[in-house]
Amino acid sequence: MPERFVAISISHHRAPVEVRERVQLSEQEMHALLRELREQSLEEALIVSTCNRTELYGIPSNAGSTSDDLVERILITKRLGTSDGVSKESYKSYFENLHSRDAIRHLFAVIAGIDSQIIGDQQIFSQVKDAFRVSSEAEAAGGFLNKLSQAAFRVAKRVKTETTLNEGASTISYAAVEFARKIYDDLRSRTILIVGAGETGELAAKHLVERNAGQIIVANRSHANAEAMIERIRPADGTGAFTAIGLEQLDDALPAADIIISATSAPDYVITAPAMKAALSARASSSPVVMIDIAVPRDIDPAVGKLSNVFLKDIDDLRSILDRNAERRKKEIPKVEAIIEEEVNKFLESLSQLEVGPTIKELREKFERVRAEELQRNRSKLDDHSFAVIDDMTRRMMNRLLHGPTVSLKETNGEANDRLLRIELVRKLFALDKESPEQHD
Amino acid sequence: MIGTLSRVLQTLLPFVYAALVLYFARTFFRTVNQEQRLKYAVPAAYVVLLLHAVYIGTYTATNQHDLVATIYELFSLIAFTLLAVYVFAELRASHETSGTGFFVTAVCFLLQLVSSITVSGETIPETKAILRDPVFNAHVTTSVFGYAALMLAAIYGSLYLLLFRAIRRNEFGAIFEHIPSLERLERYGLRSTAFGFVFLTISIALGGMLIKHVNPDASALQFILDPKVLTTMLVWLVFGVTLLVRRIVHLEGRRLVLFWMSGFALTVVSMTIVNWIGTAFHSFL
Numbered sequence: 001m002p003e004r005f006v007a008i009s010i011s012h013h014r015a016p017v018e019v020r021e022r023v024q025l026s027e028q029e030m031h032a033l034l035r036e037l038r039e040q041s042l043e044e045a046l047i048v049s050t051c052n053r054t055e056l057y058g059i060p061s062n063a064g065s066t067s068d069d070l071v072e073r074i075l076i077t078k079r080l081g082t083s084d085g086v087s088k089e090s091y092k093s094y095f096e097n098l099h100s101r102d103a104i105r106h107l108f109a110v111i112a113g114i115d116s117q118i119i120g121d122q123q124i125f126s127q128v129k130d131a132f133r134v135s136s137e138a139e140a141a142g143g144f145l146n147k148l149s150q151a152a153f154r155v156a157k158r159v160k161t162e163t164t165l166n167e168g169a170s171t172i173s174y175a176a177v178e179f180a181r182k183i184y185d186d187l188r189s190r191t192i193l194i195v196g197a198g199e200t201g202e203l204a205a206k207h208l209v210e211r212n213a214g215q216i217i218v219a220n221r222s223h224a225n226a227e228a229m230i231e232r233i234r235p236a237d238g239t240g241a242f243t244a245i246g247l248e249q250l251d252d253a254l255p256a257a258d259i260i261i262s263a264t265s266a267p268d269y270v271i272t273a274p275a276m277k278a279a280l281s282a283r284a285s286s287s288p289v290v291m292i293d294i295a296v297p298r299d300i301d302p303a304v305g306k307l308s309n310v311f312l313k314d315i316d317d318l319r320s321i322l323d324r325n326a327e328r329r330k331k332e333i334p335k336v337e338a339i340i341e342e343e344v345n346k347f348l349e350s351l352s353q354l355e356v357g358p359t360i361k362e363l364r365e366k367f368e369r370v371r372a373e374e375l376q377r378n379r380s381k382l383d384d385h386s387f388a389v390i391d392d393m394t395r396r397m398m399n400r401l402l403h404g405p406t407v408s409l410k411e412t413n414g415e416a417n418d419r420l421l422r423i424e425l426v427r428k429l430f431a432l433d434k435e436s437p438e439q440h441d
Numbered sequence: 442m443i444g445t446l447s448r449v450l451q452t453l454l455p456f457v458y459a460a461l462v463l464y465f466a467r468t469f470f471r472t473v474n475q476e477q478r479l480k481y482a483v484p485a486a487y488v489v490l491l492l493h494a495v496y497i498g499t500y501t502a503t504n505q506h507d508l509v510a511t512i513y514e515l516f517s518l519i520a521f522t523l524l525a526v527y528v529f530a531e532l533r534a535s536h537e538t539s540g541t542g543f544f545v546t547a548v549c550f551l552l553q554l555v556s557s558i559t560v561s562g563e564t565i566p567e568t569k570a571i572l573r574d575p576v577f578n579a580h581v582t583t584s585v586f587g588y589a590a591l592m593l594a595a596i597y598g599s600l601y602l603l604l605f606r607a608i609r610r611n612e613f614g615a616i617f618e619h620i621p622s623l624e625r626l627e628r629y630g631l632r633s634t635a636f637g638f639v640f641l642t643i644s645i646a647l648g649g650m651l652i653k654h655v656n657p658d659a660s661a662l663q664f665i666l667d668p669k670v671l672t673t674m675l676v677w678l679v680f681g682v683t684l685l686v687r688r689i690v691h692l693e694g695r696r697l698v699l700f701w702m703s704g705f706a707l708t709v710v711s712m713t714i715v716n717w718i719g720t721a722f723h724s725f726l
Binding site: 183185186285287288309311321 | 624
């Protein structure tokens with residue numbers, strides 16, 4: 001079965017974002033497509049669709065189904081290559097086809113995070129996990145995909161515990177939060193001021209909330225937008241204190257803030273050196289103030305960084321943290337690849353063990369059926385003694401002829417892939433998968 | 442039998458400390474799964490402390506005095522107390538992992554190594570019979586505990602200043618990556634300072650009780666003006682003030698660390714001068 005496993009993939013490696021976003025499937029579309037594929041061309045199917053990739057994995061139910069057909073199905077689902085001015089062939093050129101072991105290895109590389117645009121990206125794990133869930137809900141996952149999911153999750157777990165691939169920040173907003181935590185790691189007792197209710201500020205705020213930030217003040221030119229952002233980041237359990245203020249109240253909020261993350265689109269400095277100097281004088285304690293400016297153009301006057309007890313970092317400073325992390329992650333890739341290779345072997349090994357028994361059984365049953373049919377056909381021509389002799393002779397003949405293939409199938413030496421190939425070969429040679437009652441006649 | 446056990450442990454302890462250093466180093470230099478890796482830190486430290494305590498007990502039984510007669514004996518006692526204070530100030534109290542254990546255990550290892558190599562079961566002359574006095578031993582032991590705690594606070598303070606400088610200079614290398622946050626270093630440092638202050642308070646009180654016992658003619662003024670007592674009182678005062686300003690003036694961060702680091706510098710300088718000019722341990726002895 002694994003040698004029939006195929007994957008088609010369109011990803012950031014080959015396709016630009018404007019193509020990827022057109023191909024990306026919603027969960028609803030995934031459900032519909034999986035059901036359709038399950039009914040028409042695939043025994044089992046899985047779709048992973050994110051902003052960086054759309055991939056379809058499956059086991060074709062008949063030899064006629066090709067990877068090209070699967071690409072076609074996705075394009076039809078998305079109504080691409082017809083009225084959008086881009087030809088189907090053009091879309092198809094962005095797709096990559098993978099088979100058998102390569103397809104399994106690819107899925108493991110995806111879930112491990114080494115195929116991601118940001119190496120070590122942790123979000124992909126939950127996205128692949130969701131893909132397996134959707135496949136199961138659409139009744140497109142069978143025994144093979146269930147085993148594959150277990151193996152894939154094991155790969156992700158091993159990568160997390162045995163390597164440093166997932167460690168360290170990989171985005172600016174995450175780096176900002178990680179940097180702040182190098183000064184204050186217990187955010188519960190800290191007051192955090194987020195200046196700007198845009199996407200970057202919100203992302204940083206979400207990371208802070210995930211790390212149990214105690215008090216967050218969102219300052220924004222539009223008070224309503226600040227409140228809306230608070231509603232989006234507020235944890236479901238109701239913990240933490242959140243306040244929305246206008247930018248005109250910013251100077252009043254500065255003295256209480258231990259961590260300030262600024263990400264507005266303002267053309268001028270939002271926090272000036274005199275304002276910060278005044279805020280430091282008004283502070284109740286002498287604990288340091290962490291200021292992170294992730295806006296371009298900058299929001300915080302660089303002169304603020306010269307003030308005592310202030311750590312001011314801008315986007316370039318954070319980028320050096322990201323570069324360092326990226327370098328470290330790259331060094332981990334060989335370790336991850338070794339884990340993947342090991343797990344691919346284990347997976348194929350477990351499959352071959354599962355498939356060898358039923359194959360031998362089916363092979364013997366087929367031979368026995370042919371033998372019984374032929375005996376029955378000639379029964380009237382033989383007396384009892386002759387029948388008994390031929391019955392015994394054909395049985396022994398059958399056993400001797402099947403001895404070789406049985407031993408070869410049970411052979412445990414060599415690669416799991418070779419054993420699977422042997423099983424597949426026997427099944428093909430003796431047409432074990434094509435058995436139907438009509439063919440017996 | 443006890444003597445043999447004492448000698449075996451004396452040889453064994455540097456290796457045991459070395460193993461502990463390696464255990465913490467493994468965590469410090471690798472970031473993978475730190476919590477899992479530090480799972481055995483507290484039990485491992487307890488085993489080392491237990492072995493060291495047995496060594497102290499057998500050594501005391503064999504030589505009729507605690508590890509306080511020579512500076513090299515004191516090294517072993519300092520290693521023991523430093524590890525003990527570390528366990529109680531950080532390891533047991535913290536639910537999070539930290540890379541500081543590597544530095545602390547490395548200091549303990551060096552102290553114990555020097556002690557194990559040099560100590561040869563000192564015999565105490567009759568004139569120094571005070572060394573067998575239990576109150577005196579308690580006085581010295583609490584004093585060593587106090588100074589060990591302050592040494593630990595100094596380690597935390599040094600790490601704080603190192604990290605502070607690295608962050609200011611945008612040096613996001615090994616120090617930035619492996620040393621715990623400034624907040625935690627400050628917290629652990631303060632906890633160690635509090636330990637040190639408590640032990641020094643007990644030590645000074647026991648010393649005051651002891652003076653009449655060893656020298657009935659010595660006056661309270663003589664006690665206070667003794668250079669060692671004077672410097673200890675000064676150090677005690679600096680650390681007491683550190684704790685006080687933290688509470689009252691809300692002094693925090695680098696300024697607070699500099700405050701307690703100056704206390705430690707004062708300890709080192711004053712103790713060096715006093716030991717250099719003084720002939721007896723205390724002037725009234």
